[in-house]
Amino acid sequence: MTTPPAELAGVAGFLRQSLPFDVLDEAQLQEAVAALKISYHPQAERFDAATRPMGLRLLRSGAVDLRNDSNKLLDRLGEGESFHIGGLNADAEVVHATVIEDALIYLLPDAAYQRLRAANRDFDRYFSRQRSRRLRRAARYMPDDNPLLAPVARLMTTDLLCVAPETPIQAVAAAMTERRVSSVFVTEAGQLLGIVTDRDLRSRCVAASLPTRTPVREIMTPDPQSIDEEETVFNATLRMTQHGYHHLPVLHEGELRGIITTSDLILARRNDPVYLVQHLSRQDSVDGLRELLTGLPDQLLTWVQTGMRAEQVSQLLTAISDAVTLRLIQLAERELGPAPGPWAWLAFGSQARGEQLLGADQDNGIVISDLVPAAEHGWYAALAQRVCDGLAACGYAYCPGGVMATTDSWRQPLAVWQDTVASWTRAPTPAAVMRVSIFFDLRAIHGDPTLCTALQNTMLRRASRDTIFLAALAANILASKPPLGIFRRFVVDRDGEHRDSLNLKKRGVLPITEIVRLHALARQVSAVNTRERLEALAEGRHLSIGDSRNLADALHCVQQQRIRHQCEQIAAGTAVNNFLNPRQLPRLAREQLRDAFTIIDEAQSAVRQTYRAGMG
Amino acid sequence: MSVVAPQLLGLRVARFRRRKRLRPGALMDCWQAGLPSPRTDWRSLDFLVVDAEMSSLDPQQGELLSLGWVAVRTGAIDLGSASHRVLRASSSVGQSAVIHQLRDLDLADGEKPESALDALLQAARGRILVFHNARLDLAFLDPIACSCHGTPLLLPVVDTLRAEQRLLSRRSMTPRAGDLTLTGCRARYGLDGHAAHNALGDALATAELLLAHASSRGAGICLGDLL
Numbered sequence: 001m002t003t004p005p006a007e008l009a010g011v012a013g014f015l016r017q018s019l020p021f022d023v024l025d026e027a028q029l030q031e032a033v034a035a036l037k038i039s040y041h042p043q044a045e046r047f048d049a050a051t052r053p054m055g056l057r058l059l060r061s062g063a064v065d066l067r068n069d070s071n072k073l074l075d076r077l078g079e080g081e082s083f084h085i086g087g088l089n090a091d092a093e094v095v096h097a098t099v100i101e102d103a104l105i106y107l108l109p110d111a112a113y114q115r116l117r118a119a120n121r122d123f124d125r126y127f128s129r130q131r132s133r134r135l136r137r138a139a140r141y142m143p144d145d146n147p148l149l150a151p152v153a154r155l156m157t158t159d160l161l162c163v164a165p166e167t168p169i170q171a172v173a174a175a176m177t178e179r180r181v182s183s184v185f186v187t188e189a190g191q192l193l194g195i196v197t198d199r200d201l202r203s204r205c206v207a208a209s210l211p212t213r214t215p216v217r218e219i220m221t222p223d224p225q226s227i228d229e230e231e232t233v234f235n236a237t238l239r240m241t242q243h244g245y246h247h248l249p250v251l252h253e254g255e256l257r258g259i260i261t262t263s264d265l266i267l268a269r270r271n272d273p274v275y276l277v278q279h280l281s282r283q284d285s286v287d288g289l290r291e292l293l294t295g296l297p298d299q300l301l302t303w304v305q306t307g308m309r310a311e312q313v314s315q316l317l318t319a320i321s322d323a324v325t326l327r328l329i330q331l332a333e334r335e336l337g338p339a340p341g342p343w344a345w346l347a348f349g350s351q352a353r354g355e356q357l358l359g360a361d362q363d364n365g366i367v368i369s370d371l372v373p374a375a376e377h378g379w380y381a382a383l384a385q386r387v388c389d390g391l392a393a394c395g396y397a398y399c400p401g402g403v404m405a406t407t408d409s410w411r412q413p414l415a416v417w418q419d420t421v422a423s424w425t426r427a428p429t430p431a432a433v434m435r436v437s438i439f440f441d442l443r444a445i446h447g448d449p450t451l452c453t454a455l456q457n458t459m460l461r462r463a464s465r466d467t468i469f470l471a472a473l474a475a476n477i478l479a480s481k482p483p484l485g486i487f488r489r490f491v492v493d494r495d496g497e498h499r500d501s502l503n504l505k506k507r508g509v510l511p512i513t514e515i516v517r518l519h520a521l522a523r524q525v526s527a528v529n530t531r532e533r534l535e536a537l538a539e540g541r542h543l544s545i546g547d548s549r550n551l552a553d554a555l556h557c558v559q560q561q562r563i564r565h566q567c568e569q570i571a572a573g574t575a576v577n578n579f580l581n582p583r584q585l586p587r588l589a590r591e592q593l594r595d596a597f598t599i600i601d602e603a604q605s606a607v608r609q610t611y612r613a614g615m616g
Numbered sequence: 617m618s619v620v621a622p623q624l625l626g627l628r629v630a631r632f633r634r635r636k637r638l639r640p641g642a643l644m645d646c647w648q649a650g651l652p653s654p655r656t657d658w659r660s661l662d663f664l665v666v667d668a669e670m671s672s673l674d675p676q677q678g679e680l681l682s683l684g685w686v687a688v689r690t691g692a693i694d695l696g697s698a699s700h701r702v703l704r705a706s707s708s709v710g711q712s713a714v715i716h717q718l719r720d721l722d723l724a725d726g727e728k729p730e731s732a733l734d735a736l737l738q739a740a741r742g743r744i745l746v747f748h749n750a751r752l753d754l755a756f757l758d759p760i761a762c763s764c765h766g767t768p769l770l771l772p773v774v775d776t777l778r779a780e781q782r783l784l785s786r787r788s789m790t791p792r793a794g795d796l797t798l799t800g801c802r803a804r805y806g807l808d809g810h811a812a813h814n815a816l817g818d819a820l821a822t823a824e825l826l827l828a829h830a831s832s833r834g835a836g837i838c839l840g841d842l843l
Contacts (some may be wrong), residue, residue: 007684
């Protein structure tokens with residue numbers, strides 16, 4: 001064996017930093033270096049079991065996707081990660097690798113690879129473990145904690161109504177009505193004798209003209225089918241649907257523990273957004289709301305995997321935010337008593353537009369009717385405090401800019417709001433323009449919606465007339481350039497925490513919403529959702545149908561990438577953010593994103609011509 | 617595909633003119649290996665990627681300090697073929713030591729330029745030489761060849777700098793400062809910075825650039841396209 005020249009220290013250093021080469025001793029490492037073959041593979045090149053030469057491939061740069069024969073993504077490898085395509089295919093599953101970003105690959109040919117595995121136990125162990133590690137990683141994409149597999153005990157009602165067998169039917173019916181339950185257990189000395197349901201009262205008593213003083217024993221179903229509390233919800237569902245039961249007693253070691261009903265089973269479908277919203281509206285505490293929302297990221301993953309589109313995802317996420325906000329308001333009202341007069345809770349920004357994703361901040365405010373005397377305003381402050389704190393506890397971070405109902409200037413009577421809007425439009429300072437961009441997207445979540453409409457009408461009237469104000473908004477839009485350089489290459493952050501990445505929200509979503517908002521304000525379009533605004537603008541012939549669709553598509557594309565990126569972060573178990581490295585995108589997605597930014601660029605030029613003609 | 621290869625034609629003529637002066641030895645062995653057809657697919661050719669470090673960019677003043685090379689076979693760099701040679705310098709290295717990390721001490725132990733060139737030629741037999749900015753390296757290598765073999769090298773040479781320059785001009789881009797340096801060329805293929813300025817490190821970096829350049833131009837790239 002030849003020792004490679006010391007000048008290859010760079011290669012040796014890279015190996016040393018890559019698993020599992022770090023466990024090799026110096027001589028073994030040098031042996032590996034001398035055996036390496038380096039090759040370059042452009043995007044889309046494929047490796048499979050038949051690819052020669054065989055060996056371990058270590059990525060020096062670029063990225064590779066590993067997929068199985070049904071094209072499911074098993075793993076995405078980057079710099080410093082390795083794969084042995086022959087080794088991966090030793091099992092039943094067929095695996096192939098595709099270069100998704102031009103890759104420089106160090107190949108350790110099979111002879112040297114096997115020699116090192118034989119010579120170093122730790123090196124060898126890494127590869128016998130690698131397969132299971134990869135499977136585990138792929139499994140993380142599976143939404144775990146399937147509610148159907150939870151034990152029945154988690155869903156059953158334990159607050160039971162039990163009666164003695166000799167109790168008259170009339171008394172039983174009265175007790176059921178009082179407790180608002182649809183079934184009752186007939187027990188004697190703790191032993192379950194039978195069950196009586198609403199239906200039994202109808203068919204076996206009323207329809208049979210049985211006197212209501214008859215003992216309940218006469219109409220009960222004796223020895224009903226039951227289920228053990230440790231059995232799964234799935235088994236319970238199966239038993240109920242097979243036999244047509246709506247009620248199933250839950251036992252443990254022969255002792256009655258609770259009951260499970262068909263409506264319990266329906267509500268158990270926590271993955272269904274409809275039921276999540278239902279559940280949210282039934283919570284009695286902030287803790288309960290927060291608990292329910294912990295499953296939200298996993299649900300998002302499920303929705304996206306089942307092919308839900310970006311607009312639908314953000315609609316649902318917004319509906320969920322609305323439900324949380326509403327429930328917090330109701331809980332606060334329960335504590336504080338009814339409001340002293342008409343008011344409305346306002347949502348701003350992405351929540352107002354119905355375009356929220358995970359990790360959104362709070363942007364909210366309160367408008368109070370002018371009829372409420374100032375002395376009563378304390379109630380609204382107290383409510384705002386409870387709701388905003390509750391939202392923060394549920395994962396909606398406080399607005400760093402203080403755009404929240406707890407801030408005095410964002411909680412005002414209608415007349416004061418109208419004055420504020422007037423002053424913003426009269427003197428469009430940069431700060432005012434910022435506020436306007438948040439404030440002009442608003443929606444009433446709770447309370448008197450006419451207050452919100454009145455405020456919105458004032459804004460539209462003022463803004464559409466004021467060309468200086470519109471020009472200031474336009475200047476704000478033009479200040480941010482789309483992140484495309486010469487030759488349409490992406491311009492990414494060069495340093496800092498998010499090096500080589502793009503902020504999709506700041507560079508993609510915000511410019512589009514700002515451009516569309518400006519057009520909407522200028523044309524007095526009252527819609528708030530960006531897509532609806534675009535449709536209204538096209539309908540009123542303020543924008544061409546082509547321009548309107550292009551902007552809608554661009555927004556869709558950026559939002560889709562944001563969601564895809566967030567899903568990857570959820571699956572990887574990291575914090576969710578909007579920073580994406582365009583180089584890690586598949587080629588098609590990268591091209592689409594590039595097109596989206598080009599559309600933004602063109603839309604900006606149109607803004608310049610329309611609102612800042614002759615102003616430079 | 618390029619059918620005419622002016623470089624190869626030129627080499628034939630030049631070799632013919634100087635055939636009488638060529639002395640037996642490693643260079644003659646190289647000449648006898650013959651010239652490859654310009655239509656050969658680049659992946660079925662062997663290359664020897666070479667870099668030289670010198671004490672000055674001016675061949676009149678400077679001298680060769682070190683040579684590094686690595687072979688490319690069937691489209692892959694073979695690290696086992698890597699070699700690095702430090703030459704015995706006749707004068708002090710001076711300021712260039714800062715750049716090349718070679719001190720006078722190292723150079724005093726070095727081998728004679730003639731024997732380093734022979735080692736290079738032995739490795740180059742049957743292979744195409746590759747340099748980044750070949751003109752500079754050849755300006756130092758050819759005089760040594762002349763003095764010990766009787767003629768300049770007159771071997772087929774791929775110059776990655778010129779190949780990249782042609783590629784850029786074909787896309788009607790005017791190269792800016794730095795675009796054609798080894799680092800600048802590599803950056804266009806997503807190859808990151810390398811530990812520059814030892815001859816073998818630069819030869820390896822050039823070899824990676826050659827692979828990236830040729831692979832990215834698609835299938836069917838042959839020798840004539842690279843010369």
